[in-house]
Amino acid sequence: MMSFFRVAFLCLYGLVLGQPIQAQNKTNFRTIKGVVNDSLSGAPIGYVSLQLTARTGKTIETAFSDENGTFQLKTTVPGSYQLQVSFVGYHPKTVVFTVAETEPSIPLAPVLLAPDVNLLDEVNVSAKKRLVEQRPGMLVYHAENDPTNVGGSAADVLRKAPALQVDAEGNVTMRGSGSIRILINGKYSGQVARSPADALNMIPSDIVRSVEVITSPNAKYDAEGAAGVINIITKKNNMPFGGALTLSGGNREQILNPRAGISLEKWHVNAYAHLHRLQDKWTRSLQRSPISDQGAVYGLTQSTAADNIRPHGSYDMSVDYQPDTTTLLNLSAGSWFGNWPVNTTQTNVSLLPGSAQRYAQEVLTRGAPNIGFELNSSYTKRLRKPRQELFAIAQYSNNLKDDYDYDTWHRNDAGTPIYRERNDNHLQTAEWTLQSDYTHPLGRGGRNVLEAGVKAIFRDVLSDYTTLASETGSSPLEVQPSRTDRFDYSQHVLAGYLQTKLQLPADWLVIGGIRLEKTYVEGLLRSVGEPFTNDFTNWVPSATFEKKWNSNGTLAVSYTQRITRPSIIDLNPNIDARDANNLVVGNPDLRPQATHQTELSYGASTASGVFLFGSLYWRQSDNAIEDIIRIDPASGISTITKQNLGSSRQLGVNASANWPISSQWQLSSNARAGHARFDSRALEIANGGWNAGINANLTYSPGKQYTVQGFVDYDSRAVTLQGYETHWLYYSFSVSKDLPKQNLNISFVAANPFAAYTSRTDVWDASGYRSQLDNRYYNRSFRLTVGWKFGQSGRQVQHRGVNNDDVNTGKEQ
Incomplete structure (x- = not known):
């Protein structure tokens, strides 16, 4: 490996010092x-x-x-x-x-x-700061410039960011794909690895400074994330003393967010905490029936309801030390905790050959809270030449306790227990990350740079699960050996990259690089006794050509290759049988999928504040990881697992606009449309179709420090490998009032006020059966927020972090 780096470095260095630099000097x-x-x-x-x-x-x-x-x-x-x-x-x-x-x-x-x-x-009243701007390979949404981003969570902020969609459950997709990585201040957090949707609920909206939507990640980023990377930048105070306290209350959630910062000469300390009580309420109705007349008579009707309270919280503290203008040392620590129950009640009516069975089911997920923490230490040094910089970071993250246990009872119409099952699953994840990057200027004034870096990720996961059952529902529970095991899993990634940035004549910018990632996987199931091992090598090229078309416009074309590694949930063979008719199980044999993406984009801004951006993109994934549903024709029980059985292709466009209509009115909008095609030769399945989405955010500032805003987000029908998802709609209204003398802000938000719930239906056609799942998310909410600022808010201390965007947590749509 070292010989490769030496040869590649010398070749690339010689290329960079060649003709392009000479042309630049002239x-x-x-x-x-x-x-x-x-x-x-x-x-x-x-x-x-x-x-x-x-x-x-x-x-x-x-x-x-x-x-x-x-x-x-x-x-x-x-x-x-x-x-x-x-x-x-x-x-x-x-x-x-x-x-x-x-x-x-x-x-x-x-x-x-x-x-x-x-x-x-x-x-x-009328000073309009830009909400969106274009940078090489990314769009930046300046959330702090939107006065209505208070009192909610980061999920509410991402709804307004370009190229992103957030559904009713808080799941984030980029251009229709859920294969994205979410970073916080450039770092991949352990709480995001556990559950991105839950992690976004742990970040208060009023602490989000900006959101970087990186649609074409270059070689400096980890290769994971087929659709791209999201980097959430939080606010930091750098004046002698300052902070804020935000209190929100409503019918679905109650939030307390304190934050404070102290700056003493060379020291800067920032801290924030988040306490959140959230109601999660939904109902689902499932209808499954055969779609052929081949003698199959199995049918299933289910009705499921959930109404849970999810208390959770997090805190973060960061200490910066700047001994001089060229050096920055940072230490930070954070922790998260929460209880995420999914207690449900369910009725089942199943039709089997020659008989019909009806029973009620109750599922309780025990409230052992999730607890985790992470520690970071980084060093940034600007060296003698302009743009010459050395950066190093070490990070440790640990989900100390992430137990997910359930207890389920089946009862007949008379209420008599007929079956009981309990699954105790202790899950723990520990991760070390070491990273170093070096930037070296080339040519006069450092206009061109050569970047190189190395990185190592050491990830260890333990899942110790036991299943107990009683066939009568009243007799003592007995251990089920076939569904009791201990799964030890380790994934180690070694990576290195080389990249150049060239400022060429006629306002051309070229960014080209290559990344090498070597992944080592080892797993052990206690029942098997022999470990399974796997390792694979990925060469990941990327290139961007950008032309400054005029003083306000930029045209860019880019290519990048990405990979998607399976997550521990995808790999874990523990069978989730909370719903005995619909089992979910991981697949330890999954391999990464590779994705190729090309994008052509143009962005322009005017002196009046108008910003327009449009892009055409193409994305193809090979060896795609897809949810596969199989139904046992004898029992009618479905099993959902992920397999490398498909390929997918997406061709689409997306556009963003920000228009300060007048001193009082401002409009921003994001729209996308695309065609997706999914193929699986192994299952002899092909499916394709169009999908589109649009959101619009209209802000009115009538004076007296008032701000009124209306927001709407619509996503159309989207195809999957074995079916499709129907459309959904989210909208909100808000009004806020600033009281400058008291340093107070009071706001009121109503989300989906005219409907008790948001609907979306999932449809699968699998193995001769058709399933339709009708979802109702009861997310109508009203929230009153009071925010108080004290002290002064100052400039941002610029940080860099690790970005372990290398495991899959999303889905392709």
Whole structure:
């Protein structure tokens, strides 16, 4: 492996130092850099309008500062220039400077904007910051600029992000695919690995600063995540003292979110906690019948209801130490806890050859809480040359207790027990991650860079499960040896990558890289006694070509290859028989699936704040991991498991827009449409169809610090390998009021107020039978939130983290 890295490094280094760099040196680009700050507080001002003009009055470039107030402009001609800086609520300012013949980089002194005291009230009402922006390979949703993102969870924030959909159960998909990775501040959290939907409920919405939707991950990212990566950036305070306290109450949930930050010279400490009580209520009706006349007479009718309270919480503390301007040390610790019961009552009517059987079933999931924690330590060092940087991190995550036990009773019409079963499953996951990255500048001024890194993930999982049953329902429970076992599983991943970023003439940016991942898998079932082992090697290339079309538009084309590794749930052979007629079991023989994705995109923004983005993408997965349903014709019992039996292809488009209609109105929207095709030669199944989705967010700020918002999200029918899912609709209304003197914000949110529940139906055609599952999610909610801020909020301390986006938790739709 080391010889490979040496050869690849020398080849790529020689290529980078070749003709492209020489061409660049002849072009003599000049880069103007600076930052815009508030003249009173010194705080950076984000999204300031910038216009660079030559002495002749010709406009050279228009742009915006980023969220930290920094900006970068380019010119090729020496001479005198003017930079016009403006932002609502501040006096405009013009900066005059000269670009010399020999200067490749022109650092400007901080541009200080003075507040316009006559417009202070107007600032609170009409200053519109950008909600969405385009960066290479990603779209960024600035959640902190949406005043209605308070009082909920991160799932509520992701509903408004471009290219994403969040269904009624909190499951996130990107462009119709659930094979995505969710990072928090660049790190893959153990709580996300356990359950992404539950983890999003543990992150308060008002702490989310921005969401990076990475549709074309490059070689620096782990190869996992067929559709892409989501990185949630949280807020951090960097002023002497500041924080917030948010309290929410409603018919379905109650939330308490405190957070605080302290900054003392070189030390910065940030902490937040989250306490959440959530009601989970739903009903399901299943109808299964044969779809042929081959003598099969089995039929099944089920009605299931659940109404559970799920208390949970989390906390996180981060300590930053900056001994100088080039060094950053970070220590962080977090923990999560919660009880996630899925208690249900069910009635069953089954039709067997020559008889009919009716019984009622009750399932209790015992309340042993889930408890986990993680520790992080990172080091960032900026070296002597511009853009030369060394980064290293170590992370340890442990789900100490993640037991999932159930107890189920079957009773006849008279209420007499006829069967009882109990399954005790102790699950524990421990994970070490070590990672190091190095960035080396190439050429004059460091405009081009070579990036290299190595990474190791050591993951160990234990599932110790025991099944006990009583055939009469009243006799003592007896251990079922065939369904009692201990499953030990380890997955170790060693990875390395090389990548170049080249700033070429005519405003071209090229990013190309290769990633090598070696995976070692070992598992042991106690009943078998012999371990099973497997290892596989994946070469993962990626490339992006980006052209700055004009001063406001960017055209890009990218290709990336991704892999999807099975999760422990997919592999675990423990049979989940809570529903005795519909069994769920893992498959230890699963192998990763490979995905190829190509994307063509164009994004543009104007000085007035309008942002438009559109993309055309194609995605193909081989050896796809799919849910397969098989039905025993003798008993009518279905078994759901995952197998590498399919391939899938998706061709689609998605678009995003943000339009500040006026000083009071703002509209943002995301839309997508695509065609999916699923094939399985082993099962002789093929299925395909169209799917589309759209959301729209309309905000009205009438004055007096009021904000009114309406949001709607619609997803159409979507095909699966063995059937389809019907459409669903989510909508909400909110109103908020700022009280600046008291540092208070009061908001009220109504979600799905005109319907008691959200409906969606799943349909399967499997092995001569047709199943239809009608779902009703009782998610109508009303929530009142009071938020109080104290102290000052300051600039963000920039962190990097690990991104173990390398195990599958989603599904293809």
